[in-house]
Amino acid sequence: MNISKIAILGSGSMGTAILRGLLKAGFDAANVAVSTKSQASASRLAEELGVNAFSAEATAEANSLAVAGADVVLVAVKPMYVASVLTEVAPSMLENALVISVAAGITNATMEAVVPDSVAVIRSMPNTPAIVGRAVTGLASGSRATQEQLTLACSLFETVGSVLVLPEEQIDALGTISGSGPAYVFYLIEQFIKTAQNMGFDEATAAMLVTQTFLGSTELLVASGKTPQELRKQVTSPNGTTMQAIAKLDEGNLTTLFTNATNAALARSKEIAAGK
């Protein structure tokens, strides 16, 4: 990867997941600088991962110190802080730096307005399976990013999983599916574990049964090349037990439920973009 130094502004769940992916792919920790709010987080990252770490608690210059000399600046603070953090570091950025943000709802135009004109911006939406190298990340170029910079951003996120390049108008929609998606999956698993407990299994057994069922089914789906419908039909014998269960699930109209849920997430992205 053709990056001399990367700065990661905000290294919480997502910033650290990407950082771990980069290091695992062989990127040198000496060429990474991270910033955090608390000194405790900065010290932990420096000790555990060997990166240069600066905290806002220890110095007001933390973000600018991290950005100095960085050709890639990954912004992984909460969405409400993105514009102020970029405004703060703008004078310290390299002239040809590339800014990549993971923040939900913050547009390329918002970021382009606060960084120097020579600095390109790319917006991304990864998800937390990045921690185990199984993310899916959507990427959308800003108006100044070159094809070469987009390719660089793709290789950065490929260190933690799969990458999809898409027009910026679609990135909020992608966020409602794959960005928030792990939470939906965990919620389903949580509810299904409760169901197994109601059937008389203790918590650990219930968790094992449900987790392995999700894992095994997903691996089968990927390995078989079949559609979920085809695989579901293999489990659903005519007039058998599964058929009765699916009929009950159909009564819940899951398509409508998921559409309502993702529409609510999309509405919230628009509110975040409007600064609410």
Ligand SMILES: NC(=O)c1ccc[n+]([C@@H]2O[C@H](COP(=O)([O-])OP(=O)(O)OC[C@H]3O[C@@H](n4cnc5c(N)ncnc54)[C@H](OP(=O)(O)O)[C@@H]3O)[C@@H](O)[C@H]2O)c1
């Ligand atoms: N989590 C997800 O599933 C997910 C998925 C896709 C995109 N995202 C995006 O990722 C971004 C971060 O989310 P997260 O879940 O990783 O949040 P998080 O775990 O709360 O991490 C936020 C990080 O920002 C640091 N921070 C706060 N104020 C700062 C400042 N002024 N300067 C520098 N660093 C500062 C925090 O420091 P401390 O460690 O000291 O508190 C922490 O390291 C968000 O914009 C979100 O939209 C998250």
